[in-house]
Amino acid sequence: MPEPDVVAAAIARNTRKLRAERQWSLERLAERSGVSKGMLVQIEQARTNPSMGTLCRVADAYGVTLAQLVELSDTASVRVVEADEVIRLWSGEEGSAGDLLVGVDRREHVELWRWTLAPGDRHDSEGHMEGTREMMAVLSGTLTLDVADQTYTVRSGAAVLFDGHRDHVYRNAHKRPLDAVLVVIQPTTGDPALPSHPG
Structure with a gap:
């Protein structure tokens, strides 16, 4: 299993990337997800390991799966998950x-x-x-x-x-x-x- 800080860093990177792609402010993401702006800041700065419920709300807001939100690396056409x-x-x-x-x-x-x-x-x-x-x-x-x-x-x-x-x-x-x-x-x-x- 990856270390919690590695997972937190991946979530932070993916959350920032998804928000940038949609050109959303933190306020807009907070409104769509029901997750507080303060918690979103902590997630995007990899300062917390959010609960599964929080991750689900963020994934819902973006319209993606949890898998995409916690993806550790860029997805290739073939990917072996060790x-x-x-x-x-x-x-x-x-x-x-x-x-x-x-x-x-x-x-x-x-x-x-x-x-x-x-x-x-x-x-x-x-x-x-x-x-x-x-x-x-x-x-x-x-x-x-x-x-x-x-x-x-x-x-x-x-x-x-x-x-x-x-x-x-x-x-x-x-x-x-x-x-x-x-x-x-x-x-x-x-x-x-x-x-x-x-x-």
Whole structure:
């Protein structure tokens, strides 16, 4: 995993670049993202490691994925992401984690994640933009997935596909750790001012 200061520097560089491309002031970005100007200054100066929620709001404001916001280097036509380059964007107190492996912005925004959930841990996610789809493959353990008012059990070796625009929860209600791979696919909006990132 990259050191936190390396990730903060990448976020700072990418945030400044996206803002310059759009010719937005800090005030305009603050208004569009709901993130305070003071926090945005800290992000752009690499003086903080913002929360996943803050990063999602900034990515939404720009109409890009988290992957683009935290990209460590310029994207080539082929890019191998080494194990020490994987970026951890969420972690739980019990040792659970959500690692963004790689993402792309072309016709659609696509993100590939690696999730681990310790026994008894969970991750709650608000519904994403309309048209978002999520696919999760369970490598080991058992996933309990809550989507809207329904609960689904996805065992090791199985996979699930669901509409990500509804509130959903990933849970490990069992005694073994859960290891899974998640793909998030969201439509592009065509308008960088419209939210498009699934937080």
